[in-house]
Amino acid sequence: MEINATLIGQLITFAILVWFIMKYVWPPITKAMAEREKKIAAGLEAADRSQRELEHAEHKALSIIREAKLEASHIVEQAHKRFAQIVDEAKESARIEGERILGLAQDEIAREVHQAKEALRKQLATLAVAGAEKIIKRNLDASAQTALLDEIVSEI
Helix, strand or coil: CCCCHHHHHHHHHHHHHHHHHHHHHHHHHHHHHHHHHHHHHHHHHHHHHHHHHHHHHHHHHHHHHHHHHHHHHHHHHHHHHHHHHHHHHHHHHHHHHHHHHHHHHHHHHHHHHHHHHHHHHHHHHHHHHHHHHHHHCCCCCHHHHHHHHHHHHHHC
16 A cells, blocks of 8 residues: 555545534534533423422322312211201200190180189079079069179189
8 A cells, every 4th residue: 555645635634624623513513412412301300390290289189189078078967967956946946836835725725614614603603593583482683683693603
C-alpha cells in the first residue's frame, strides 16, 4: 500500500471534517439530545405523579362514598326513630283525648242520672201526696201541697 498525497489529503480533509463536526455540529446535537432526554424524563415523572394522584383520588372518592353511605344510614335510622316517636306521641295524645272524652261522657251520664233521680223523686213525691190525699180524703190547697212536696223531696 502506497501512501501518496491523495491519501494524506483525504486524511487531512477527514481530520478537518471531524474537527468541524466536533466543534460546530456535535455540541448542538448533544444539547438537543440532552434536552430531549430531560423532556422525556419530565414526561415520565409527570405520568408517574399523575398515576399516584389518580390512585389517591380514587381512594379519596371511595372514602367519601363510604362516609356518605354511613351518613345516609344514620339519617335513615334517625328518620325511623323519629317516625316511631311521632307514632308514640300520636298514640299518647289519642289516649289522652279518649280519656278526656270518656270523662266528659261519664260526667254527662252522671248529670243525666242525677236529673232522672230528681225527676223520679218529684214524681214519687207527687204520687205519695196524691195517695195520701186519697187516703186522708182531704183536699189540700196548692200552697200547702207545694210545701208538703218540698218537705218530702228533702227527706228522700
